[in-house]
Amino acid sequence: MDSAHDVLVIGGGNAALCAAISARRAGASVKVLEAAPRFYRGGNTRHTRNMRCAHDTATDTLTGPYTEDEFWDDLKRVTQGHTDEELARFMIAKSKDMLPWISAQGVRFQPSLGGTLSLGRTNSFFLGGGRAMLNALYQTAEGLGVEVEYDAEVVALEIEDGMFLSATVKRQSGLETVRAGALVAAAGGFEANIAWLKEYWGPPAENFLIRGTPYNRGTMLRMLLDKGVQEIGDPTQCHAVAIDARAPKFDGGIITRLDCVVFGIVVNRDAERFYDEGEDFWPKRYAIWGRLVAHQPDQIAYIVFDAKSLTSFMPSLYPPISASTLEELAGKLELDRAKFCATVAGFNAAIVPGGSFDHTVLDDCRTQGLTPPKTHWARPVDTPPFYAYPVRPGITFTYLGVRVNQEARMIMTDGRPAANMFAAGEIMAGNVLGRGYAAGIGMTIGSVFGKTAGEGASRRARN
Incomplete structure (x- = not known):
């Protein structure tokens, strides 16, 4: 079988749909290929709750301004400067227009x-969460005439001298060649590919838990890199957090x-603390704990707290392990009792x-010596x-990806922009996120570069 479209979008999450909608609104015919079944469509977007966008004033859903400079300062701090400043500032500037644009596509906030999240001023939360956001975007895309296909795994790409020609799609009925005037790759990272993770992490990767979709195996990323797209x-x-x-x-x-690190201490298998649990507010520092635990023996740690803090945070799906004494708790955790105590x-x-304990500010309750x-x-x-709570590294998405420019156009290994290939979302997040993470920025990357990629792909396909 053989079919042709102006723009082919590979992936089915936020970035893919922003690309598909923007390309369709620009007049292109668009086909979306989602490798997952319909129920599991949307990649990691299904599990998200919010996005971080710059804005100049308070709104109906945000308690105050969040300027471009403050956004940049936050990003620079969490990445420790490991970011493409030009692309990052471009994304931040474009993020100011994303909340009204996303709302115009049917998404509600x-x-x-408040509480431990400390995000009321910076991040907008989707009404109904990521699943509701996806449903709205799919409804809008299909209403505009975007063709969506599920269980559609791309197994080969035909690319010549930086120009996309076609994709081979595998389905139960056989193989199909899909041709298009432009390609938008928005198929996520390789976090669900344990064998690939082990190439860099070794045996510890076997103990990693994957927070999101099992369909992000890096197939598209590997094919693009093998076809001469520059990696970054x-x-x-x-993006790795400590999860149950x-x-x-x-x-x-x-x-x-788990959002309770600040309320107690974290010890490893040897009953030893290994990092400052009060370094910074949750949105800027929660994503460091996955990597920290990954470097501990057996990739396991335990968040320990007492009755004062039990109702101060959002619990996990699973109840905490409890005991009437520290000795009993150590026994239940299979830790050395004397060392733990x-x-x-x-x-x-x-x-x-110090003063009174207050998790909403950087208080003066600290240790000395x-x-x-x-x-x-x-x-x-x-x-x-x-x-x-016992915790392990929970991998959300990986940062190895394809290099892009401000048009979201892929860059080839010889430094030339690809003729008609664009990327958005996790597959190119490494351009902005060299390390670290700030809450909601994954959705910012996906929506800004998705919309940009869709518009660019439409222009390229129709020119």
């Missing part, structure tokens, strides 16, 4: 959230994540009396019952 990003860098160790291997999503006692003794320190939100773990 809910009132701002450190293959060991990724009892979560499923794939697709655990948001309900297995000594670690907790040492932490408690190092706390400097302790390595590693806890620089904020330190209070004794001394009120029974005692609790712990």
Whole structure:
């Protein structure tokens, strides 16, 4: 079989749909190929809740302004400068237009959230979460005439001298060649490909849990790199958070994540603390804990807290492990009891009396003379019952990807922009995220570069 379209979009999440909608609104005929079944469509977008966009004033769903300069400062801090500043500033500037544009595609937002998230001013939350957002975008795309196909895995690409010619699609009925005037690759990273992760992480990757879709195996990324597209990003860098160790291997999503690090201490298998639990606010620092745990023995750690904090954060899907004494808790965690109790006692003794504990500000509740320190939100773990969550690295998406320019056009290994190939979303996130993560920025990358890619692909296909 053989079919032809102006623009072919490979992928089915936020980035892919923003590309498909913008290309269709620009007059192109568009086909979307989603490798997953319809129920699991949307990649990691299914598990998201919000996006981070610059804005000059408070809105109905945001409590105050979030300027381009502040966004840039936050991004620079979490990436430690490992970002393409030109592309990053381009994305931030374009993000100011994304909230009204996304709303115009049928997506609805809910009132701002407070609490431990600290995102009410910076991030807009989707009413109904990522699944509702996807449903709205699919409804809009299909209403505009975008052709969507599920269970459609691309197994080969025909590319000559930086120009996309066709894709070979595998389905139950056989193989089909799909031709198009332009390609938008928005098929995610390779986080669900454990064998590929092990190439860089070694045996520890076997203990990683994959928070999102099992369909992001990096097939499209590998084909593009093999066809001469320039790669970008450190293959060991990724968006990784500490999630409940009892979560499923794939697709655990948001309900297995834990936001309680700041309320206690984190110890490894040897009952030792290994990092400052109070370094910064949750949105800027929660995504460091996956990598931290990945470097611990057996890739396991335990968040330990007491009765004072039990109702202060969103719990995991699974209940915490509880005990009436620290000794009993150590036994349930299979940790050395004497060492565990000594670690907790040492932490408690190092706390400097400060003002009142307040997780919404960088308070002065800290430790002194302790390595590693806890620089904020330190209070004794001394009120029974005692609790712990076991955590493992939860990989959201990988940062190794394809290099793009401000048109979202792929760059070939010889430095030339591809003739008609564009990329958006996780498959090119490494251009902006060299390391680290700030809450909601994955959706920003997907929507900004998705819309940009769709518009560019439409112009290229119709020219």
